[in-house]
Amino acid sequence: MAVRIFNRACLRGLFAVSLALGAGLSGEASAQSASFNGTQATTFTLTTGNNTSTFTFGPNTVIGPTGGPTPGVTGDTLTGWNVINQGQINGGVGGGLDEGIFLNTVGGNSVINSGTITGGVNGGVRLDEGGSVTNLAGGTITGVSIANTGTVTNAGLIQGNVSVATGNIINQSGGTITGFANFFSTGTLTNAGTIAGDFTSSAGATVNNQSGGSIAGGVNINNTLNIPMRSPGTVTNAGSIGGFGVLLNDGGSVTNSGTITGTTANPTTFNIAGVFVLVGSANVSNLAGGAITGGTDGVQYFLGSGSVLNAGNITGMTGNGVNLQAGGSVTNLAGGTITGATNGVQVVGNNAFANSVINAGTITGTTGAGVSISNGAPVPVTNLAGGTITGTIGIDTNSVNATVINAGTITGTGGTAISFDGNTPSFLILRTGTVINGDVVSAESFRDSLILQGTGNNNNNFTSWESLQVQASGLWALNGVSSFFSTQVSSGTLVVGDASHPGASLTSSVQVNAGATLGGQGTVGTVTIANGGTIAPGAASPFSTLNVTGNTQFNVGSFFNVNVNAAGQTDKLAVGGTATLTGGTVQVLAQSANLTATNYTILTAGSPNGTTFAGVTTSSIFLSPTLSYPTPQEVDLTLTAKPFNTAAATPNQTAVANALNAGAQNALTAILFGQTSIAGAQQIFNALSGEVYGSVQNTQADETQFARNTILGRLRQSDSSGNTAALAFGGPELSYAASVDSSTGFAKAAADTWHDLTTWVQGLGGVGHVDADANGNAAALRSNFSGFLTGTDARFGAMRVGLMGGYTATNLNIDGRSSTAGINSALLGAYAGTSYGSFHLRGGAVVSFDSIDTSRVIAFPGFADSAKAHLDGYTGQAFGEVGYGASTGRIAIEPFAGLAYVRVHDAAFAENGGIAALSGSASNENIGYSSLGVRAGTLWTLPGGTVLNPHAALTWQHAFGDVTPTAALAFQNGGGVFSVAGVPIAIDSALVEGGVDWRITAQVKLGVEYQGELAQHAQVHTAKGKFTWTFF
Secondary structure (H helix, E strand, O other): OOEEEOOOOOOOOOOOOOOOOOEOOOOOOOOOEEEEOOOEEOOEEEOOOOOOEEEEEOOOOEEOOOOEOOOOEEEEEEEOEEEEEOOEEEOOEOOOOOOOEEEEEEOOOEEEEOOEEEOEOOEOEEEOOOEEEEEOOOOEEOOEEEEEEEEEEEOOEEOOOEEEEEEEEEEOOOOEEOOOEEEOOOEEEEEOOEEOOEEEEOOOEEEEEOOOOEEOOEEEEOOOOOHHHOOOEEEEEOOEEOOEOEEEOOOEEEEEOOEEEEOOOOOOOOOOEEEEEOOOEEEEEEOOOOEEEEOOEEEEEOOOEEEEEEOOEEEEOOOOOEEEOOOOEEEEOOOOEEEEOOOOEEEEEOOOOOOEEEEOOEEEEOOOEEEEEEEOOOOOEEEOOOOEEEEEEEEEEOOOOOEEEEOOEEEEEEEEEEEEOOOOOOEEEEOOOOEEEEEEEEOOOOOOEEEEEEEEEEOOOOOOEEEEEEEEEEEEEEOOEEEEEEEEEEEEEEEEOOOOOOOOEEEEEEEEOOOEEEEOOOEEEEEEEOOOOEEOOOOOOOOOEEEEOOOEEEOOOOEEEEEEOOOOOEOEEEEEEEEEOOOOEEEEEEOOOOOOOEEEEEEEEEEOOOOOOOEEEEOOOOEEEEEEOOOOOEEEEEEEEOOHHHHOOOHHHHHHHHHHHHOOOOHHHHHHHOOOOHHHHHHHHHHHOOOHHHHHHHHHHHOHHHHHHHHHHHHHHEOOOHHHHHHOOOOHHHEOOOOOOOOOOOOOOOOOOOOOEEEEEEEEEEEEEEOOOOOOOOOOEEEEEEEEEEEEEEEEOOEEEEEEEEEEEEEEEEHHHOEEEEEEEEEEEEEEEEEEOOEEEEEEEEEEEEEEEEEEEEEEOOEEEEEEEEEEEEEEEEEEEEEEOEEEOOEEEEEEEEEEEEEEEEOOEEOEEOOOOEEEOOEEEEEEEEEEEEEEEOOEEOOOOOEEEEEEEEEEEEEEEOOOOEEEEEEOOOOOOEEEEOOOOOOEEEEEEEEEEEEOOOOEEEEEEEEEEEEOOEEEEEEEEEEEEEEO
16 A cells, blocks of 8 residues: 554654665654655555544655555544645545545544545545545545535536535536545535536435536436435526436425526436426526426426426427426516417416416417416416417416416417317406417317407407406407306407407396496497496498497486587497487587587487487587487487687677688688587687787887987987986986076086087896786796997087987797797987077987798697798887976986877888788777876096996886787688787886996996886786997
């Protein structure tokens, strides 16, 4: 033998041990460790007594012969031996049984190998009392056996098998085990490398096959007949498992995100499946990206039960995708596929487990059923939205009280989509999204029930069923030929025969309950409409005739809905038997169409009854309906139109309504006939009104104040001298008041006769808002504006005369009418002023040449259009003012009164747009303004000789004349001329001014000013900047 250690002597002393070629080891030493390198020994035997020791064999060490049956390293009845091998340990070569390393010791033995350990038939390393074996990368061991608790960690090559009584087997990435791995009892296998054989445990075990890991032979848990030893196993796979796949002999769980392929017979029952559950409860979860494939079944439960959850692919190559022999549940998630060469999913057995099949992915049975149920207990099958079940028969079930719930697609390639084979009542529930390709077959006549939920349509034939229950949230159409003992329409709408299926029939007594509706153009048996129920032939397609072969009963509070149009088409109820009308009300659903006095036949009956409807109503506010009974078997409807102005509430709305009534009927009037509320009609009138053209004139008139106030202010600047200079722009030559002869607090200043030619510029900008008028006739207006004014004037004796010009741009919005306008104006004017003692006279005239662009969005339910127009206009004004100058202390004041006349003229125009486009006549508005107010100011002399001039004014302005601007309009596509009013001009308003001027030199003056127009329903806020240059 190579090296042998006996428990009869001790190594003592602290020295290294070196072996020469062919030599043995003997002697006594108390070394806790020893190292060997560069030696070859025939045997290596350690005989010590219960001392923990470490022996390291270096990379050049060779222990053991190249042949012979002896072990390489042997330790007997020792405690805590550690062997580290970097070289070569040979044992049992040449056909012997002995191991390379054999430790029959207790207490934490370990073998760490990065070299080569070779044994005979019994393997490279054997630990009979437990411990650990670590085979590092590059290391080779010919098999490992641990007969007690232990751990095997491999990153190299184990040529042979790995057996551990209980503990851990860790095969790291890059590690290879060429044989099998097994636990004699239980343990945990963690694999990221390659196991060429299978894995087996005699009791429950945990397997974690990581990404990149491969177990080629399969996984077998609880492979013993010793029942007490068994416990559930856990398999988690992200790599690949082959051979016989995964075999759970006593339940547990399988979670797969990798590949499990079972193509060989398992060693227990010889079945061939990707995952096989023999007995016990087990859960199989195949995650997205995971694949489970079996040579026969993809997943098979033999006597066990549990659940299969799939989001990946499960395939049965010659059998079923999933085969539950003793019941259980299958949940196939969206994206998951289950495919079988026979059935996609098969559930058999006679049990009381919680059974169900739920599908949101794809289940396919190639030669059998997509889902096959042969179970004595109920097994509901639910195919969710997006789910697909396909087979020769889509779903074949004979379970007790079978239930199929479908919101996806069920296809029978052999002609039958769903087959109920049991002898107990079954239930088919169809929900929104349902598609059934094939027949629905019931083996038991008048025992099965169809329940409709949500919305949808179905073209199948249901023959000899017990009941139809409609629990819809919307419209359900039955387009086949069906027979039911009874039908209850409890909610939603049941349509028998939609527009494409006039031959549909429902042979059944039909009860229409409160809140529900029956319609269609097919044929039904007898009909009873309960209180709150409705029959509406045109519920799916207007102008349909619903045929009733038997009698029809309208109970008190029931309704008969009828669609009509201008062409004389109507919904109709054709009753073969007797129609009992007492208690029913006809509701006329007018389409958006031009309806005049029209007669319609809405009901016929085969037998006279003599009853009449309780009343008739219409959805249109512009139609008046009446019923007549020409014969006892016929009911006729007559409609009479009402004027559109019956729904108008304001003058503008009335004007539009009258214009539409006066013209030919068109798309606009058709939409009005379809209105069901007064508010809806008024919305249409407002949208069509073109109100913006009246409100534009409001803005044109109001903005005349900018030029008017600027000119009067400039004339006040040039008048003052002496003790009222405080009202001037930086000095006497720009005063706001006439000179006076006495002063209290001011030194008398001589008139400044040497200022003659003056040029001035004023920039302005601001925002305005006018509320909607009190009766809601015109919508609110908001605006923003900017511009500049400039002028030049000179003194001629006691009079100053000047010319001015300018430009302004204004944008206005009428949000309540979805209308906008832009006004660009060029201004020209002349002005003059003079003084007579303390009185001052000022006046001028200005004309504004206006370019106006408008845009309207005309939109309301059922209609959308836009219209644009360009028009020219002008605004002329003449104005005058008289003021009286005075002073008190350092304050100069001037009370004043003024009068202005404004004329607004806008030319005719035609909008570019659709049927709602307007044309407008030329318009003229004449407005007068009177004003009465007072101004005040003072002077502050600053260091350096410059002067500040704060000033303020408060004015009452009164407007009269055409204060409510109007526009004369007409629809270009026909209709009468109508007049609409814009928002009124404020009749009484307060003008508030305040600012400060700064005289920098005798020639240059600057100023800023705020001006506000404040009225009860209107406001304009303006900011101004001024510059004046005086030439000597």
